[in-house]
Amino acid sequence: MVFKERYLDPLPLLDETALKAFLRDAGANPEVHSRYIWKHMFKAGDPDVENVPGLPEGVAAQLGIRFSLKTSSIREKVMSQEDSTIKLVIKLQDDQLVESVIIRHSDDMPRNTLCVSSQIGCSMGCKFCATGTMNLLGNLSSGEILEQLWHANDVLRQEGDPPVSNIVFMGMGEPLDNYDPVISAILGMTDTHRFAVPRKRVSLSTVGVIPAMRRLTREAPFVQLAFSLHAPNQKLRSEIVPSANKWDLAEIMNCLDAHEQAQRLMKSKAKIMIEYVMLQGVNDMPEIAHQLGKLLEGHPFWVNLIPYNPTPHAPYKTPTHEAISAFSEIVQTYGVRAMERHHHGRDVNAACGQLALNTTETMLMITAGDIEDLGKGSLNQRAPKKAQKRDGKTSNRKKKVKDTSTRSVKKNTTKDESGLSWREMLVPIVSAIVLVLVIFGVDWLDASQFMDFTEEI
Numbered sequence: 001m002v003f004k005e006r007y008l009d010p011l012p013l014l015d016e017t018a019l020k021a022f023l024r025d026a027g028a029n030p031e032v033h034s035r036y037i038w039k040h041m042f043k044a045g046d047p048d049v050e051n052v053p054g055l056p057e058g059v060a061a062q063l064g065i066r067f068s069l070k071t072s073s074i075r076e077k078v079m080s081q082e083d084s085t086i087k088l089v090i091k092l093q094d095d096q097l098v099e100s101v102i103i104r105h106s107d108d109m110p111r112n113t114l115c116v117s118s119q120i121g122c123s124m125g126c127k128f129c130a131t132g133t134m135n136l137l138g139n140l141s142s143g144e145i146l147e148q149l150w151h152a153n154d155v156l157r158q159e160g161d162p163p164v165s166n167i168v169f170m171g172m173g174e175p176l177d178n179y180d181p182v183i184s185a186i187l188g189m190t191d192t193h194r195f196a197v198p199r200k201r202v203s204l205s206t207v208g209v210i211p212a213m214r215r216l217t218r219e220a221p222f223v224q225l226a227f228s229l230h231a232p233n234q235k236l237r238s239e240i241v242p243s244a245n246k247w248d249l250a251e252i253m254n255c256l257d258a259h260e261q262a263q264r265l266m267k268s269k270a271k272i273m274i275e276y277v278m279l280q281g282v283n284d285m286p287e288i289a290h291q292l293g294k295l296l297e298g299h300p301f302w303v304n305l306i307p308y309n310p311t312p313h314a315p316y317k318t319p320t321h322e323a324i325s326a327f328s329e330i331v332q333t334y335g336v337r338a339m340e341r342h343h344h345g346r347d348v349n350a351a352c353g354q355l356a357l358n359t360t361e362t363m364l365m366i367t368a369g370d371i372e373d374l375g376k377g378s379l380n381q382r383a384p385k386k387a388q389k390r391d392g393k394t395s396n397r398k399k400k401v402k403d404t405s406t407r408s409v410k411k412n413t414t415k416d417e418s419g420l421s422w423r424e425m426l427v428p429i430v431s432a433i434v435l436v437l438v439i440f441g442v443d444w445l446d447a448s449q450f451m452d453f454t455e456e457i
């Protein structure tokens, strides 16, 4: 099969660009009336567009003909027996198939992460990846990407679970190779009138499409970025990721730095993740670990070492746990944080690198270690606890601001001689320390932890 332009009929109602274009042509107000439609779908829960109130005469009937809330359907739902991961095989209206994976975390911060596909197949051809063997068969529209989220929420509702809280673009396809629909889908996911997924909980993985990386930093710097590196030098990388031939690794590193700086300006605590699939005898040797350490030294990135998930499509072997640990230790001697990723849904071929579309094996780059925790400034298992604590602190913090003012009024009335409590003096001191740490680029110490501390005081 070869890549085909796709013409959708009906169009997905969730497709913002198509919907607004239709409303404009129909003489309606695209901004106002699209809101009416989504409110009807999301708040009233009525999928029948002909019932949307407030639309100009005739528009609702035309909408019903041209658009459909769901242009795709769940063809297969496979539950993992190893963990609670659910793989969804989604059938598109032209009978093509893509996959989404729901990763249900039941640790101390329960959350549901959805790994979405952005393309049918992929043209990047990564050698370890089952999707890479499919080539690119077509692009998904933004509506079709959003329908994956709609289906996942339906499944979770049936399971009695809360809706998806985190999104990772690590499924089939290179998201930055289908830029406009992906960005439109992200805006739909995070729109508080639609899916209301928090912005900091959307992550995107790329092999490094430089022009699109620059656009992403300009247009959606809030997106958490993961870079699929897999080798620390251009030559070896080009062997594992053939598309890497096209893009200079040094220039990609500059793009990552620019994205990190844009996030820092937004006061985001996110860290860019470097994904590294470990292939025995290919990129897991000590000398390669030293190269990786040198490449990343001084950059505030996190390295996620992903043990290769075997597929029949590739000849590679998975390194032992000991080999991965030894590799990780070498990398860390360069002041770079590295950790091994956990598997999710391996038994249903839903783990990283196992998704390829013949419905028996489909490749999705499943997050596991977990990328969605990037926004919380930590990769390790303690991260959810920390984030939960911080979330708890947010409301406490507000309360404390109020309490502090009350206390200070009381102190003033009791004529406190120092004028400042030890807490009040500590805040500027700790803030100054944090500022120095940030200015001098020592954020490998994780200045965010200090920020938490100042917030707590």
Ligand code: SF4
Binding pocket: 122, 123, 124, 125, 126, 129, 130, 131, 132, 133, 171, 172, 173, 174, 207, 363, 365
């Ligand atoms: S790893 Fe990602 S970018 Fe590479 S071939 Fe697979 S889906 Fe495409």
